[in-house]
Amino acid sequence: MSSPRYFRDVKQYIHVCSSNPPLDYLDHWIPLTPLEQMARTDYDVIIVGTGAGGGAVLWRLCDKWRKGGKRIAVIERGDLLLPTHAMNLPTLNYERMIRFVENPKFKQPITCHHTDLAIPLDFSQFFAFGGRTLYWGTGSPRFHPLDFQTWPFTYQELLPYYQIAERVMGVSQKFTQRSTIQQNLLRRLRTIGYVEATDFPLAIDHNFRKNGLHLSAVFSSINLFAHALNVGAFDLAVNARVVQVFTDKGTVVGVQVLTPSRKAYVIKGKIVVLAASTLENPHILLCSGIQDESIGRYLVNHSWAETEGRLEFVHSEREIGNMAILVPRTHRQRYQVEIHLDQPYEYAPNIYGEIGNRDLRISMRGFGAVEPRYTNRVSLSPNQVDEYGIPKLAVHFTFSERDLHVIQQMISSMENQACGIGIHLIAPPCLKPPGRESHESGTCRMGNNPHFSVTNQYGELHQVSNLFVADSSVLPYIGGTNPALTIVAVAIRTADYILHRLKN
Numbered sequence: 489m490s491s492p493r494y495f496r497d498v499k500q501y502i503h504v505c506s507s508n509p510p511l512d513y514l515d516h517w518i519p520l521t522p523l524e525q526m527a528r529t530d531y532d533v534i535i536v537g538t539g540a541g542g543g544a545v546l547w548r549l550c551d552k553w554r555k556g557g558k559r560i561a562v563i564e565r566g567d568l569l570l571p572t573h574a575m576n577l578p579t580l581n582y583e584r585m586i587r588f589v590e591n592p593k594f595k596q597p598i599t600c601h602h603t604d605l606a607i608p609l610d611f612s613q614f615f616a617f618g619g620r621t622l623y624w625g626t627g628s629p630r631f632h633p634l635d636f637q638t639w640p641f642t643y644q645e646l647l648p649y650y651q652i653a654e655r656v657m658g659v660s661q662k663f664t665q666r667s668t669i670q671q672n673l674l675r676r677l678r679t680i681g682y683v684e685a686t687d688f689p690l691a692i693d694h695n696f697r698k699n700g701l702h703l704s705a706v707f708s709s710i711n712l713f714a715h716a717l718n719v720g721a722f723d724l725a726v727n728a729r730v731v732q733v734f735t736d737k738g739t740v741v742g743v744q745v746l747t748p749s750r751k752a753y754v755i756k757g758k759i760v761v762l763a764a765s766t767l768e769n770p771h772i773l774l775c776s777g778i779q780d781e782s783i784g785r786y787l788v789n790h791s792w793a794e795t796e797g798r799l800e801f802v803h804s805e806r807e808i809g810n811m812a813i814l815v816p817r818t819h820r821q822r823y824q825v826e827i828h829l830d831q832p833y834e835y836a837p838n839i840y841g842e843i844g845n846r847d848l849r850i851s852m853r854g855f856g857a858v859e860p861r862y863t864n865r866v867s868l869s870p871n872q873v874d875e876y877g878i879p880k881l882a883v884h885f886t887f888s889e890r891d892l893h894v895i896q897q898m899i900s901s902m903e904n905q906a907c908g909i910g911i912h913l914i915a916p917p918c919l920k921p922p923g924r925e926s927h928e929s930g931t932c933r934m935g936n937n938p939h940f941s942v943t944n945q946y947g948e949l950h951q952v953s954n955l956f957v958a959d960s961s962v963l964p965y966i967g968g969t970n971p972a973l974t975i976v977a978v979a980i981r982t983a984d985y986i987l988h989r990l991k992n
């Protein structure tokens with residue numbers, strides 16, 4: 489039977505869409521480039537690592553260059569693990585997130601420790617696309633201006649970069665706004681003398697951006713990669729471990745990469761930016777035979793004391809609200825204290841608006857300043873190699889007398905705060921093993937004097953031209969403040985210097 493006339497003649501009066509061109513399918517949620525292809529390309533910039541520092545450098549370069557013809561390679565040792573910060577995933581609460589990311593498949597302890605402390609060390613490395621920003625706590629205060637005394641530039645010089653970093657990371661104090669419990673406890677803290685106590689600045693973006701919905705409110709470096717992907721261009725390889733940098737007459741020329749099956753590739757680049765973390769950058773530099781006594785030295789971190797308590801909180805509102813309080817480092821105290829509501833899910837109202845539990849569990853966390861000292865360091869293990877055949881890392885760390893004094897002050901201040909605002913502590917604050925806080929910094933520290941630092945103020949090695957470091961390892965001192973915001977700000981400053989260098 490023939491079709492009705494109006495179907496046969498449809499093209500005469502309706503414009504029919506042309507068929508779609510064949511799709512160049514993606515195998516993953518972010519485009520990847522095979523190492524074979526990378527090895528045939530001459531790159532302008534190679535970025536090693538995709539955490540806070542690597543993501544920030546890539547974001548800035550792509551934002552400025554757009555699709556302007558420069559070639560960028562990004563090389564990541566870990567796999568594609570999560571497409572966003574773990575807290576953006578509905579199935580992961582805090583407890584399940586930690587059980588997932590602490591899996592030894594991604595997080596590897598450093599076994600070779602040397603310390604004269606009574607407590608063991610707990611340094612570890614986490615390998616995945618996104619680095620530790622996949623599950624970091626998002627606490628993002630700026631460093632105190634006094635903490636820049638050992639830096640090659642001042643707080644004022646970093647200020648414009650702090651402002652950029654806060655914008656791109658979505659840092660604000662909105663998380664706790666209109667929260668009954670937050671306002672109440674802040675009032676109590678200020679009354680007993682902690683006048684600087686404030687809403688904790690967190691990297692959680694409260695502005696709706698994508699089609700009216702926000703799909704990645706909690707910041708991770710994957711947000712930076714997303715922007716870079718949309719406005720610029722770069723090649724990304726995962727499961728690709730950089731083990732060495734190559735130099736020629738004092739200038740970097742490329743890197744050596746190993747796959748998990750130990751297949752080796754050489755990737756060539758005019759500029760190399762190491763952003764593989766405080767523990768891994770000196771590992772790569774020491775394996776490359778770069779002669780500089782300061783590489784791996786002046787490891788700094790935080791002393792970390794923690795405790796838990798109960799707070800009876802009588803209130804009339806249906807929701808008590810979020811809680812995240814910061815008692816910041818000041819010119820009087822070389823530590824900060826954080827006060828959080830533990831297990832916030834327990835206090836979320838049910839569909840009738842009822843809250844089951846009024847006896848609130850509160851956790852308190854103190855981070856104390858640690859002095860940068862020559863003897864605190866990472867080195868290559870003389871007799872142990874890892875699964876890639878590369879010498880293992882060894883960490884040497886101990887607290888100084890001054891560090892121990894800060895710890896004592898911090899613990900008594902936490903007890904004083906708890907008592908003053910009505911938190912009944914279950915146990916006195918205890919000191920966590922050094923390394924567990926994951927704030928380690930400083931093994932490739934910046935400085936003006938090449939005898940006491942590895943890079944200049946822009947993160948370029950004193951010893952090797954065009955070889956940059958742009959992550960936690962360049963921070964010479966971190967006071968008592970969470971480091972990630974400063975890592976991102978300093979990395980963007982380094983990226984600006986690289987833009988300037990390549991322009992000339």
Ligand SMILES: Cc1cc2nc3c(=O)[nH]c(=O)nc-3n(C[C@H](O)[C@H](O)[C@H](O)COP(=O)(O)OP(=O)(O)OC[C@H]3O[C@@H](n4cnc5c(N)ncnc54)[C@H](O)[C@@H]3O)c2cc1C
Nearest residue numbers: 537539541565616619620625626627730959960970971972
């Ligand atoms: C549970 C937790 C909570 C935290 N909370 C906070 C917080 O609230 N506030 C704060 O400021 N900080 C916090 N931090 C610390 C913060 O996450 C780190 O300071 C920050 O991520 C360090 O950035 P980075 O770029 O130096 O290293 P990373 O983010 O670890 O990135 C390093 C990257 O390099 C890759 N890599 C390593 N070796 C190689 C290699 N050889 N070749 C190629 N790639 C390699 C890694 O896989 C990773 O992607 C927290 C950390 C943890 C673990």
